Amino acid sequence: MITGDKVAQEEITIENVSRRHFLQGMLGASAFVLCVRTVPTFALTPRSVAAANVSMTSPTVDTAAFHPGVYVGIQSDGTVLIVAHRTEMGNGVRTSLPRILADELDADWSRVTVIQGDGDEKYGSQDTDGSHSVREFFDPLREAGATARLMLIRAAAAQWGVPEAECAADPVHMVSHKTSNRKLGYGELAVLAAKQPLPKKEDVKLKPASEWRYIGKPAPGYDVTEVCAGKPLFGMDVRVDGMLYAAVAHPPVLGGKVKSVDDSATMKVLGVKKTIPIDPFKPPHAFQPLGGVAVIADNTWSAFKGRNELKIEWDNGANASYNSEEYKKELKHTARQPGKVVFSAGNPDAEFAKGGKIIEAEYYAPHLAHASMEPPVAVADVQSEKVTVWSATQDPVTVREQVAKALGLKKEDVVCHVTFLGGAFGRKSMADFSVEAAMLSKKTGRPVKVVWSREDDIKFDYFHSVAAMYIKASLNEKGMPKAWLQRSVFPPISSTFDKDAVYGSAGEMSLGWDVIPFDVPNFRSENGAAVAHVRIGWLRSVANIYHAFAVQTFANELAYAANRDAYDYLLELIGSGHVVKGPQHGPPEIAQKYPYDTARLRRVAEMAAEKANWGKTKSGQGHGMGIAVHRSFLTYVASVVEVEVDDAGTVRIPHVYTAVDAGIVANPEMVRSQFEGAAVFGTSVARTGEITATNGAIDQSNFSDYQVARMNDAPVHVDVQIVESTAPPAGVGEPGVPPIAPAICNAIYAATGKRVRELPLARNGFA
């Protein structure tokens, strides 16, 4: 329960979750404290919300008759309120997390009401990225449920005057005394249970896995009916009385400033109220708005139209030197030079010096944009010294901090309601658009909704890094590597928080680069320097995307060089199973809890290959299979992809077979969905994903020139197998993505003999 350790643990493998140390030079102090009753700090009454927002209409746990902690309350009518304190963005947390608690509570799921938690440290980490919602909260939520169950049992036992040991939470949602055949429902017990003292931690018993009701059992999304009915759930749907709408003209180049602006045509647009300049950020840009000119109107369309009529002269600044083609050459050049050593084992230089058969290759993967279907959007209402924000955010506590900082207030003065997110993929971890809304609300004295257009979203993203990788291996007479050197170069995410940062952080290196899961005695991983010229951020699976692309393509190249079947060769590379040793950062107990066990990686490779009937069909003549394996966010994944390529280079993907070992899974239905979706997301990366810049400005603007997979170019069928496991839960939102692009490219090689070393496929004559 101690947070310093917890946050430090996250840093081990999950770059995404530990960014506060970038900001503050120290680790965050959010604490999960079970069973501490917290008085709400917000006395603010928000204006009425015209279209009901989830967080506005729900009851709160604190008002329930019995609420032994921050996550759960039981009302006298038997309704169980459970807080989903992390963000729903398609990841299924509003279903998975409450069901973990409901399981230990022995609550009837049909009587559970899920409440979206506002941004509040009392819940522990709410930063919904890094695929750690279930991993981090599995134990705390079980303890919360079990604590409430024990208090209900004790209340019933006291009421009946019988020993606690003779009572049980059975059947569901009530406590019974078997020998006297007496029963009391949870609703009837709520008031009595509230009088019970909090049990000692050692008295709280968790159920054995054999008695789980919900954990590991498939369940549909809690909100599926409302979602399919088009209910106003999303940030884009929030409407507040008196609300104005804003669109912002951002500087086309990062760090650019307004030289002059003529808004005379804008002011003639029907519905436009005014224009407001937004100051440029002070480096590093971090979560600050980019600056520019905001157009305030009484509806979204007028704000967009008014913005189109602005005549702005920009001072583009130093990043106007950024051109993707030149930058690519620089990255590739750097990747050929000795870099900073990340991890080393044995003596690769000595082995390379012996000569013999050496294979080397370089790989390249471009910037990507998130392009969630809902562009960034937030509503803010600043009233005197109090602020209410409704934000499509993955990280509401950071929204509070950043809004407070921008307005010169305290974090306690800012309430952040979390809406549903229409996709996010890491983009909505950033608070910039919420801060824009707050600044504009302050300046107008009215609630303001900032709506980003698709063009804003694509041009002013926190982009996934462009990367160049170089790999070299020395091979024995059987074609197996004796030595392996790999070097990656990319503008790091830390550049967003430190303008001088040019090397990847230990976290980024842990995303598929510091070690490889192969049995190679002499190994070294390196990283070269790269200066960022656009905002760099986290995108679903982050650096794993380009790192897995390079490593898994190279492994495939080695297989063909050895004249071996790609799958057999990959299994031999993995070996029979060993614990991968790597650089030690973070507390050792995480490495003990989640050792990097290649036997688990081998297992998923075998499952995927078997399901795909690997080797049963002949490759070549436009048909082929490719395989890739990768461990990320502590989860082991293998994907076999089948492709058909016609003479024109059109690629069809009839099948993806994915096998996953994520330890214990809370809701296999959601896990299946995540991996089905990851196959499509990975297909977009492979086929068309590319963001480029010319003179510092992003070339792409909408789904016309930044294409993402549609139904007719997505894999037709994605098969997902989930390993039944008793290992602790690991991530599921992101780990499905990294193997897809290399598996597709390896399949294309099997089908056509054409090796793809630079993404996307569209740049290699494939469509």
Added chain:
Amino acid sequence: MVQLKVNGQLQSFDGDPEMPLLWYLRDILGMTGTKFGCGMALCGACTVLSNGKAIRSCTEPMSKVEGLEITTIEGISAHGPHPVQKAWAEVNVPQCGYCQPGQIMQAISLLSSNPHPSDSDIDDEMSGNICRCGTYQRIRAAIKQAAKETA
């Protein structure tokens, strides 16, 4: 002054005739089930029915909707969930759910003209609707299930 019917109700509008139907529905009528995704008819999130047929409301100016009968996601379930919505829920299609109202309206349009679509019919009709979460195979399954149930 433009007059149209939205989910059976007569509405009139005398604002900017260039305003797309999408923003009229969302900002003026407050019906936010129809989503904004691209503003250029590239993604299908804004799909509604115009006289029963799917259109992209984000590029349909109010000047062109005079006399039309527009049906939005809010208008298909007045008497309980539509069979397509039911199939969507049974197959557990949505992940984030943002694109799904548009997908559902497109699917209703497809099934109204082609009650038993083949896989390639579905691909042809639905490929204008992007789902960034990647729920396509479930969308295909849900359309087939709805087709079976309405047969």
